[in-house]
Amino acid sequence: QKEVEQNSGPLSVPEGAIASLNCTYSDRGSQSFFWYRQYSGKSPELIMFIYSNGDKEDGRFTAQLNKASQYVSLLIRDSQPSDSATYLCAVRTSYDKVIFGPGTSLSVIP
Amino acid sequence: DAGVIQSPRHEVTEMGQEVTLRCKPISGHNSLFWYRQTMMRGLELLIYFNNNVPIDDSGMPEDRFSAKMPNASFSTLKIQPSEPRDSAVYFCASRKGQGGYEQYFGPGTRLTVT
Numbered sequence: 001q002k003e004v005e006q007n008s009g010p011l012s013v014p015e016g017a018i019a020s021l022n023c024t025y026s027d028r029g030s031q032s033f034f035w036y037r038q039y040s041g042k043s044p045e046l047i048m049f050i051y052s053n054g055d056k057e058d059g060r061f062t063a064q065l066n067k068a069s070q071y072v073s074l075l076i077r078d079s080q081p082s083d084s085a086t087y088l089c090a091v092r093t094s095y096d097k098v099i100f101g102p103g104t105s106l107s108v109i110p
Numbered sequence: 111d112a113g114v115i116q117s118p119r120h121e122v123t124e125m126g127q128e129v130t131l132r133c134k135p136i137s138g139h140n141s142l143f144w145y146r147q148t149m150m151r152g153l154e155l156l157i158y159f160n161n162n163v164p165i166d167d168s169g170m171p172e173d174r175f176s177a178k179m180p181n182a183s184f185s186t187l188k189i190q191p192s193e194p195r196d197s198a199v200y201f202c203a204s205r206k207g208q209g210g211y212e213q214y215f216g217p218g219t220r221l222t223v224t
Contacts, residue, residue: 034212043201043215044153088153097166098143098213100153 003027004091004101012107019076021087021104026070029094033065033072036088038103044088048074079108112136114216116202122222128190131219134183135204143213144177144187145201153201159185192223 006023013019021035032051036044050056050063050072062075072091076083089101115134123129135142143158157167159179167177174193179185189196199220203213 043218045215046212049212095166097155097158099155100145102152 002102003093003099004089006087006089006101007104008102010105010107012109013079015079015081015108015110017079019079019083019106019108021074021076021089021106023072023074023089023091023101024070025072025089025091025093025099027091027093027095028067028070030070030091031094032092033063034090034092034098035061035063035074036090036100038086038088040085044100076106079106081108081110084108114202114204114214116200116216116219118219119217120220120222122224123192124224125193126191127223128188129192129196129221129223131187131200131202131221133185133187133202133216135185135202136206136214137183139204139206139214140182141205141207142179142185143203143205144185145203145215146198147201147218148198156187189221192221194223197221197223 004025035048037047038044048061048063050065056063060077064073084107086103086105088103092098117132141160144156145153147153156169157177162179177187199218201218202216205211205213
């Protein structure tokens with residue numbers, strides 16, 4: 001089992017819809033969880049991080065964490081064409097390594 | 111503030127040649143990470159340093175790869191000899207403090223080995 005897994009994608013949603021991105025992780029002792037956005041040819045940039053169970057909202061983005069299920073998700077409300085990118089889930093494991101998932105490609109159709 | 115600086119941005123070299131990638135972390139950040147990204151394998155952690163000391167190099171693919179951090183403002187990743195399968199984008203990232211702080215990525219070095 002890979003340490004961090006994500007929807008294989010690509011995911012296509014119409015403009016204005018909600019995009020839902022999912023991530024599971026294997027290390028039950030993991031403490032910190034990050035969502036990075038990466039545009040084609042660019043470096044990853046952090047958009048959300050979450051430490052505690054539950055939801056964390058920042059503008060159009062909501063991160064959800066369920067440690068019992070070892071599951072973290074990212075919701076993007078009112079999706080815009082500019083949200084089209086690859087979204088990387090990253091997990092800081094119990095041995096202090098940050099492991100990235102393979103990424104999910106999101107395409108927002110105007 | 112300047113972000114993470116990497117050089118060169120692009121490198122094309124022939125198989126067997128030595129390649130050196132360079133990174134200058136953000137001032138005040140004490141953790142530095144080297145990643146490799148390919149379509150097939152995604153973003154892989156190669157090695158990370160804390161306070162200039164290598165903490166985990168288990169991601170370094172083989173002895174052809176080596177990394178150094180002689181001081182808080184400079185790190186190198188060296189491949190000797192290079193092979194076509196080393197072709198990838200290599201990212202350097204830095205972080206302030208340990209634990210759950212954000213990593214800031216440099217622009218990356220696109221390496222092509224022919």
